Amino acid sequence: MHNESFSNRYEQAGVDIRRGYEAVELMKKHVASTFTKGVLSDLGGFGGLFELDLSQTPHPVLVCGTDGVGTKLKLAFALDKHDTIGIDCVAMSVNDVICCGAKPQVFLDYIALGRLEPTKVEQIVKGVAQGCKQADCALIGGETAEMPGLYQQGEYDLAGFCTAVVEKTKIFNNASIVEGDVLVALPSSGLHSNGFSLVRQIFNLDAKSENLSIFYPELGKTLGDELLTPTRIYVKDVLSLARSITIKGASHITGGGFFENIPRALPAGLGARIRKNDVRVLPVFSLLQRQGAVDERDMFNTFNMGVGMVLIVNKEEALQALGMVDGSYILGEVVASDKELELL
Incomplete structure (x- = not known):
């Protein structure tokens, strides 16, 4: 041909x-x-x-x-x-x-x-x-x-x-979200595809691409292998959950991190309350923060921090959700607040 x-x-x-x-x-x-x-x-x-x-x-x-x-x-x-x-x-x-x-x-x-x-x-x-x-x-x-x-x-x-x-x-109906609903975190596979302009700056990768070959014990692999880890795809997990429980809202944690993406799934007058100690931060983010001396707020407003998707469900159905997706956990709760996100 x-x-x-x-x-x-x-x-x-x-x-x-x-x-x-x-x-x-x-x-x-x-x-x-x-x-x-x-x-x-x-x-x-x-x-x-x-x-x-x-x-x-x-x-x-x-x-x-x-x-x-x-x-x-x-x-x-x-x-x-x-x-x-x-x-x-x-x-x-x-x-x-x-x-x-x-x-x-x-x-x-x-x-x-x-x-x-x-x-x-x-x-x-x-x-x-x-x-x-x-x-x-x-x-x-x-x-x-x-x-x-x-x-x-x-x-x-x-x-x-x-x-x-x-x-x-x-269609997931965020108008049904009420105070007391919970946020369920689905873990990420790493950085996914966001924040790489900052990552490149922190590790000086444009000038020294050989830094990608450095092995970091806390990662168990080279920097390059860690950073090229593909983004996790959540389609099958979320559709499977939706057949068993009521998902009221969902946030894909991409550019803008927690502060930009989680509020997008919430109606006016409600906010998300998350305790930092409850976030299961992946080692690569701790490395980035230490290596680049990045402020904690900037970390949570740039990267997914180990959480690739957040689902909002009734408190009564949260345990069922956790049993269906490996590695998922309760990230926080919905509160009546004029603050879109409280990170305590």
Whole structure:
């Protein structure tokens, strides 16, 4: 296919369209591994086709999310490791839409590069496919754009877009949240995909990428391995819980940390009260705070601190939730307050 499609002049300008065709051939098996029964199209069309099964969803609502990976990509460049960064790309979108109770259906990715390297693109898409399988959604298309002069040699940008569906009557309803409800923490796998501009500054990674190879006993691994740990995807955990208990609200703890994200799930007049000693802070955050002499408030307002998702549930159902998700715990409670978040 496309064996007669090439342009000598375009190649002289830095774009070889044949590399794009090679990349597509390499990624096909990864994309196909994500296909669910609703997929009606193969890779290569002008649009991805997906047939929704709405037999159990009388009032369907589409929920869409889009995001990128941010400067975590610079660590993938430095380590020349590209097979997990796609998981982060998927996670950043699907973890957002699940905060409404919506099940991701399809995902699209966008990869922009200065020079298209087919095997590198395959590794990126391999990670995207893994993320899609973790979220139980289909990767039905995307775009790989070769743009010489816009990106430095060996660098690329990666973004994604997710469409999810939720029954209107089952959207998480934060208007039902009352004083006394509890916050359940679902643990993170590490930094996820936020705060890396500060991380890079603290460890001077732009000037000394070799610092990524330093082994830290408290981490049990090198700094690079820790920082590239993929973002945890919470779709299956949250949907499973929603079938058994009433989830009133959910917060994906991304950029802005606790202070920005937890209040987004609360109605006016109510706040969250959390005791710092109850937060199960992962070792990487203690290392960051010590290494960078970062104020405690800044830590909680930048990083997830070991909490990737917060669910708000009735106190009576909290124990059931803890029994269903490994590592989950009670983070705090909802209080009547004019303060959105009290960190005691």
